[in-house]
Amino acid sequence: MEEKNLDKKSFSIIARARSFIHAFRGVGVVIKTQHNAWVHMFFAVVTVVLGYVLEISSIEWILIVFAIGFVLVAEAFNTAIEIDIDLTSPEYHPYAKATKNVAAGAVLISVIVSVVVGLIVFVPKIIAFY
Secondary structure (H helix, E strand, O other), rough: OOOOOOOOOOOOHHHHHHHHEEEEEEEHHHHHHHHHHHHHHHHHHHHHHHHOOOOOOHHHHHHHHHHHHHHHHHHHHHHHHHHHHHHOOOOOHHHHHHHHHHHHHHHHHHHHHHHHHHHHHHHHHHHHHO
């Protein structure tokens, strides 16, 4: 079997720095264009404050941080898919609609899982607080 030449460039710190700039731009696109991302971030802040007030454990913090990250990553992927579908299928198409719905459904699943994690972590502490 013949080996393909992949034309890999040598490592460059400048190229790595640029890739971070592009990634931060992508986060900016999500924040600027997705109203639901603002809702997710609002609840993330509320959750972090509640975690601080209720003095959750390190393990519980890990669960909360992963749950918050899970939702934000799902929202970012959903945004990328929506942008791509809008570009590649500007006219209505049932598959384009289904693709967007599935991506939005993935965000919904991540939110439901995160709410369950939050309930598992916080409900016992709130009950014990009273």
